[in-house]
Amino acid sequence: MLSFFRSSTNGFANELRLVFATRNAHSGGNRFVATPPQLSSLESAQETALARAWIAQFRALNIPKSSVELSFSRSSGPGGQNVNKVNTKVTLRCPIDEDWIPLWSKPALKKSPHYVSSSKSIQITSTVHRSQSQNIEECLSKLHALLVEASSSTLKNEPSEAQKKRVEDLTRAANARRRAEKSYRSKIKAERKGSFD
Structure with a gap:
């Protein structure tokens, strides 16, 4: 997989777009274009550059509703008749093994409070808004932010x-200071030896 990409940093983003577009075309175009490179860890500079390019592209995308499982229920607590009649609470579930979730981000996702180990999925709920559609958007944006954060957490910044x-x-400067201290100490020791002779 890595041998497909050129070694120049400028070509990474363009070739990633090409790979994403090709995979989207083969899958029928009904899924959003975000398939990450198959990297289980980011150890080399080339792998880190590939991950950065994918994260930059993923930031500009929105996760569609078709890529996750959504369920609805009535919100609890005060809020008038709307709360008691309409299913405005949204629960989003997303299996962690989806092909559009980067492999290198999975250890960080598993440490997230949104991770459910029994179903190996991310679960996010929202009751912030009074409308179901706004709560769906809230859940999707939370998932997007969580994936960006988990994907970026293992990146090593080059100085x-x-x-x-x-x-x-x-x-x-530290080496020069150490040499000066050593020569000073050796000079004192030499003077001590000379005084006894």
């Missing part, structure tokens, strides 16, 4: 050139 130079300068 900038300024940060690298600063570290080099600090290391050089």
Whole structure:
């Protein structure tokens, strides 16, 4: 899979779009375009670049209702007759093994309070709004934010050139200070030896 991608960083996003579009066309086009690269962990710079490109594309997408399981019930608590008559509470369930959920994000998703281990799925509920459609959008946006956060949590940020130079300068200064302290201590020891002779 990784051998398909060019080694240049600029080509990653374009080729990911090509792969996403191809997979969407083969699946009939009825699913949203978000199939991530098959990476179980992000260890190399190339894998991290692929993950970043997918996350950047996924941020711009909305998760459609057809990709998750939705159930509705009546909201509890005060709220007037609307609460007692209309099923406005929305519960969203999404199996963690869906092909559009990145493999590298699954350990972080399993630590989430929304993860249900018995069904191996993410469960999100919303009763914030009085209308069912608004609660559906609330659940979908929460799931989207959760996936972005879980996918980004394992990314390693590369230091900038300024940060690298600063570290080099600090290391050089620390080495010089250590050498000066050692020479000072050796000079004192040499003087002690000379005084006894």
